[in-house]
Amino acid sequence: MQSRFRLTRSEDFKRVRQTGKSYAHPLAVLVALPSASQNLRIGVTAGKTVGTAVQRNRAKRLLREALRPLLPAIAPNWDLILIARPKLAATSLAETREAVIALLNRAKLILSNGS
RNA sequence: CAGGUUGGUUGGGCAAUCGCGGUUCUGCGUUGACGGGAUCGAGGAAAGUCCGCACUCCAGAGAGCGCGACGUCGGAUAACAUCCGGGGCGGGGAACUAACCCGCCGGAAGAGGGCCACAGAAACAGACAGCCGCAUUUUUGCGGUGAUGGUGAAAAGGUGGCGUAAGAGACCACCAGCAUUUGCCGCAAUGCAAAUGGCUAGGUAACCCCCGUCGGGAGCAAGGCCAAGCAGGAGCAAGUUCGUCUGUGGACGAUGGGAGACUGCUCGUCUCCAUACGCGCUUCCCCCUUGUGUGGAGGAAGCCAGUUCCGGGUAGGCCGCAACGAGCGGCGCGGCGACGCGCCGCCCAGAGAGAUGAUUGCCCAGAUGGCGCAAGCCAUUGGACAGAAUGCGGCUUAUAAACCAACCUGAGCA
RNA sequence: GCCCCCAUCGUCUAGUGGACUAGGACGCGGCCCUUUCAAGGCCACGACCGGGGUUCGAAUCCCCGUGGGGGCA
Numbered sequence: 357m358q359s360r361f362r363l364t365r366s367e368d369f370k371r372v373r374q375t376g377k378s379y380a381h382p383l384a385v386l387v388a389l390p391s392a393s394q395n396l397r398i399g400v401t402a403g404k405t406v407g408t409a410v411q412r413n414r415a416k417r418l419l420r421e422a423l424r425p426l427l428p429a430i431a432p433n434w435d436l437i438l439i440a441r442p443k444l445a446a447t448s449l450a451e452t453r454e455a456v457i458a459l460l461n462r463a464k465l466i467l468s469n470g471s
Numbered sequence: 472c473a474g475g476u477u478g479g480u481u482g483g484g485c486a487a488u489c490g491c492g493g494u495u496c497u498g499c500g501u502u503g504a505c506g507g508g509a510u511c512g513a514g515g516a517a518a519g520u521c522c523g524c525a526c527u528c529c530a531g532a533g534a535g536c537g538c539g540a541c542g543u544c545g546g547a548u549a550a551c552a553u554c555c556g557g558g559g560c561g562g563g564g565a566a567c568u569a570a571c572c573c574g575c576c577g578g579a580a581g582a583g584g585g586c587c588a589c590a591g592a593a594a595c596a597g598a599c600a601g602c603c604g605c606a607u608u609u610u611u612g613c614g615g616u617g618a619u620g621g622u623g624a625a626a627a628g629g630u631g632g633c634g635u636a637a638g639a640g641a642c643c644a645c646c647a648g649c650a651u652u653u654g655c656c657g658c659a660a661u662g663c664a665a666a667u668g669g670c671u672a673g674g675u676a677a678c679c680c681c682c683g684u685c686g687g688g689a690g691c692a693a694g695g696c697c698a699a700g701c702a703g704g705a706g707c708a709a710g711u712u713c714g715u716c717u718g719u720g721g722a723c724g725a726u727g728g729g730a731g732a733c734u735g736c737u738c739g740u741c742u743c744c745a746u747a748c749g750c751g752c753u754u755c756c757c758c759c760u761u762g763u764g765u766g767g768a769g770g771a772a773g774c775c776a777g778u779u780c781c782g783g784g785u786a787g788g789c790c791g792c793a794a795c796g797a798g799c800g801g802c803g804c805g806g807c808g809a810c811g812c813g814c815c816g817c818c819c820a821g822a823g824a825g826a827u828g829a830u831u832g833c834c835c836a837g838a839u840g841g842c843g844c845a846a847g848c849c850a851u852u853g854g855a856c857a858g859a860a861u862g863c864g865g866c867u868u869a870u871a872a873a874c875c876a877a878c879c880u881g882a883g884c885a
Numbered sequence: 886g887c888c889c890c891c892a893u894c895g896u897c898u899a900g901u902g903g904a905c906u907a908g909g910a911c912g913c914g915g916c917c918c919u920u921u922c923a924a925g926g927c928c929a930c931g932a933c934c935g936g937g938g939u940u941c942g943a944a945u946c947c948c949c950g951u952g953g954g955g956g957c958a
Contacts, residue, residue, distance in 0.1 A: 362824080417491095
């Protein structure tokens with residue numbers, strides 16, 4: 357996921373967190389908000405409750421890697437935030453991917469149900 | 472060979488595919504939220520933020536006070552509380568003890584103050600018991616005594632003698648310790664030796680303090696710059712005349728005026744403003760009136776004018792800031808060493824919600840199990856602590872395991 | 886990232902100039918009182934964040950670590 361498709365500005369995060377709709381999962385939380393722009397933007401975040409810097413980076417990399425093959429199937433015009441939870445640092449990529457797919461399905465953001 | 476100790480190095484390797492960040496080059500019937508190539512991309516601790524610097528801003532005539540840090544000697548260094556080499560004391564390490572390791576280091580004689588609970592007579596000096604002398608009403612008073620008892624973490628140098636009423640460095644010998652002087656090795660601390668002195672001086676300065684050295688304060692969210700806007704501030708400046716039309720409110724034109732921009736200046740050109748002042752609008756006060764701020768009269772204050780300049784702070788963007796450095800690697804020289812000097816070569820992460828990940832194969836340590844006398848073979852498993860954010864030098868803390876070198880002790884062989 | 890502060894029973898705190906077997910309140914447990922409950926009374930349990938050091942002696946002083954909190958024009 358290239359950086360221009362990420363959420364970067366602090367106020368964007370604030371807006372999505374405050375006005376978006378959130379979906380919870382034991383491993384992560386998804387917050388979604390329809391956006392005015394034509395493109396999908398995704399922010400991945402891990403707070404201090406996840407653990408040390410190594411564990412936070414690990415959690416964010418897992419979420420990005422789990423998200424990467426799903427990107428073409430996700431509906432555009434959305435701003436998304438994925439928030440890591442403490443258990444995520446100790447899980448595998450396959451479990452993370454299942455969690456992300458489940459969250460996206462619940463938010464009805466996956467366009468083609470091919471996979 | 473066994474055991475122990477210290478120092479150093481590494482911190483899995485190679486390959487393939489997909490993906491990410493920086494720099495740079497580049498392609499185009501499609502200049503894109505486009506594509507392609509090259510190259511670089513975490514650590515020994517990046518961590519804790521405990522010290523020291525660089526750098527930046529603020530303050531400041533100079534100096535001092537205060538506060539803080541440090542304190543054996545010599546050296547290294549940009550600097551340090553760090554490092555190297557030496558010294559002293561205490562502790563650990565085979566209950567002694569080797570290599571070696573750990574901690575501490577000015578001053579309590581030489582300024583002064585404070586504290587030393589409980590116990591004990593007494594904590595730096597005041598006699599509880601005991602001993603001795605004198606007096607005495609025979610059980611007390613006065614005096615001497617730190618040699619004895621017990622207390623305590625600490626009790627007036629120790630042993631022996633002489634001496635005495637009893638005792639005491641009061642005196643003597645030896646020992647321990649202190650100060651001064653001299654000599655020797657050493658740059659020095661220190662050590663060794665001798666002489667002399669007074670014979671004794673408790674501990675605590677990680678209590679205040681004294682002496683010496685150093686430090687102005689804050690920290691890259693420092694700090695600098697930029698576009699737009701806002702808060703705010705400052706300057707300048709009014710209402711000319713004439714004509715036409717008219718619905719009498721005004722509109723248009725001309726002339727002149729004001730402010731500004733362009734320019735080095737003038738001319739010139741351009742933009743904006745004004746002749747909005749009335750039966751005006753807003754608020755307040757007061758009077759009359761009304762079902763009612765319903766209607767009316769009066770008074771006060773404000774508005775009906777713009778334009779130019781200056782101009783924040785936060786958020787945003789750029790710089791600081793990632794390629795020239797207390798830089799890295801190699802070689803040589805000097806030094807016991809920390810380190811320094813010279814030559815050659817190299818350019819080596821840099822974001823700004825934060826780039827290193829995923830999958831697969833082979834190999835390398837390691838662990839477990841099985842087979843084997845052994846070398847070894849097979850299977851399964853499996854890679855510590857941990858992620859740069861202004862940079863650097865240290866310290867401290869976390870860390871699976873491997874390799875190399877040196878030293879010590881013991882045993883054996885030559 | 887940079888810079889500060891704090892840590893004492895389950896909770897809130899006192900003690901910080903060394904003497905402590907660490908005090909108090911609420912809570913918890915037991916007993917008494919009451920017909921019972923509450924209130925009250927008595928008793929008990931219960932802590933110096935961890936490790937080193939200085940000192941005769943450390944909650945206190947010094948160093949290192951751990952955890953928590955706060956600030957940054």
